[in-house]
Amino acid sequence: MRAPTELVSLVFRNPDAIRRFSLGDWDRLVRQARQADLLARLHILLRQGGLDGEIPAVARWHFEVATALAECQATEIQMELRQLRTMLEGLCIPLVVLKGAAYVAAGLIAARGRHIDEIDLLVPRERLNEVESALKLADWHSVELPEYDQQYVHRWRHDAPSQQNLRRATLINVHHAILPDTAGFRPDTAKLRRSAAEVTGFAGLFVPSPEDRILHTSTLLFHDDELPRGLRDLSDLDLQLRQAATEADFWPRLLARAEEFELSRLLFYALRYTRHFFDTPVPDEVYDLLETAAPSRASLRLMDVIYIRMLAPNHHSCNDALTPLARHATYLRAHWLRMPAHLLLPHLFHKAFISPFQDSSPAKAS
């Protein structure tokens, strides 16, 4: 069920395969991995396997540059986090960090080769305005959005508009929930904050427990409408699962937490596709237990058709005849999950017929 031309996950599953790569294979690997934002992580994987000598000289800089950039960003994120901690201490709000910045802060394996230009914070909804004001005083300002989008974000979204520092490139997203208010179900964010643990060696900074992080990544992944970096997010999941699985009672904790948040079906999908793309070692009994949360066989077959295409790198060499259809399906599915029909239809109408004539977002050639 795997597209034969997709090389990125092939190398993750079997790094030795590169020994038989032609220059043409390297050409495709670099392009697919760049599109998936996995060049740096692939490079680190090859280095760890003692295989980086196999990278042909002409292709080498692509990997080295991606890795250097990721390392530099990690250093910068650490610095920004220290500043944010000081700022939030004044407000007596604990600094709870999500996603990429959390991997870096907690020194997780998932931080390796991960490009991070955003910091995602989780704060109680009622303190959102205070945090935004404090950010503004510290030179972080909202990224400008068109009028319709701005109103939409304020009314319905689970986060404030991104805040960008006036002097540096890093973006900050302040969330009060992990899914928008419009979604049919809303995992209890207070629970998520309570289970967050303080990072050893970084007093005052908290990251969610492994099972909460994994459920959060899965939720975002399967609610996304475009999945521009689907395979990278799936790889984040793979690395977090592998690391967490070394803790004795991780799997039962993960299953229980998924049930508590009513996210068992999403976890089922997450494990299904990490196994598919990355051979993630999920114990069979865990997978069998989750099958009760699986959709009907026909739905699952459809999900496979869609997600195996959507999670592959968004590069034309990975596409087949069904890829365009899969993209439309994902867009609609994601919106269906996040919004009830009386909001969704006007929203899609606005996006399709009004927004394109208001702003031209692509940069101008210069």
Next chain:
Amino acid sequence: MKLLQLPSAELRRQMAGAGVWLRTGPFSLKLKSRIPSVAESLAKLYGQFEVRSVHEAFADFHIAVNPPGNLRRWLLPQAEFSFDGLQPFDPLPRDQAFPMLEWGLNWCVSTQAHQYLVIHAAVVEKNGLAAILPGPPGTGKSTLTAGLVLSGWRLLSDELTLIELKTGSIHPLPRPISLKNESIPLMRSFSPDAYLNRASHDTAKGTVAYLRPPKESVRRQHEPAQPGWIVFPKWVADGETELLPRSKQQTFQSLSQHAFNYTQFGVEAFRVWSGLIQQADCYDFQYSRLQEAVTVFDHLAESAAAGEARN
């Protein structure tokens, strides 16, 4: 094989089909275009560059300039730049297809090639030492560059100074020099033998034409140079030729505004940056008469060579 050895019909056919593989400086490209004027300018301006079989497997940048797939093509012919299937810019009128390729290529290098500190500056070399000429459009940077390389200086680049992070040396990317507006007739009279392609009008920068890079500069495109001078040029109508020393600190500040990827590499970039400014003599330069300007630069190169000989 050199591009000029490829018959023009064959070049057009390949570019409209599987594409051509071309090397320019440290980068390899796979180029596709169904627009005949792109193939035509490419043949005239990149004649000395190496091409290989389209089946040459690896290329750093996969680039295309083609008519966009929207309905406007029936009203107003356009050209759109693609980098490996992505379209980072809005389409432009078809007449600007070749400039769009050049701008797109600059974009690829400045957003990807972070093994270099990439500065938006022209750079030319004599006796192993490079003169870096930063300057926003309209300061006469390209005119000065063209004048120098048509008077014996080696062209390293007209737009992008590439400083290797590992070594601090400057790597050539001797692509065509973009001349704008009045500098087009000026270069034609300065050097009647120099080849300029057909001009594109009404671009964001006015009228643009490209000057073919000297053969010798292309032949030596893999030979790096050391930083010698950082000179901020300024063309002033009827102005006197004037070379004035500039403080290192001031140079540091102004030059960092011209760097594309200075902020991405924090400490490492800072180290390379400081090394560069330490090594180079820094000047402000005002000119209006190109021949006098060339004489001043020749004098800089001669005194450096004389200083070297004394040491």
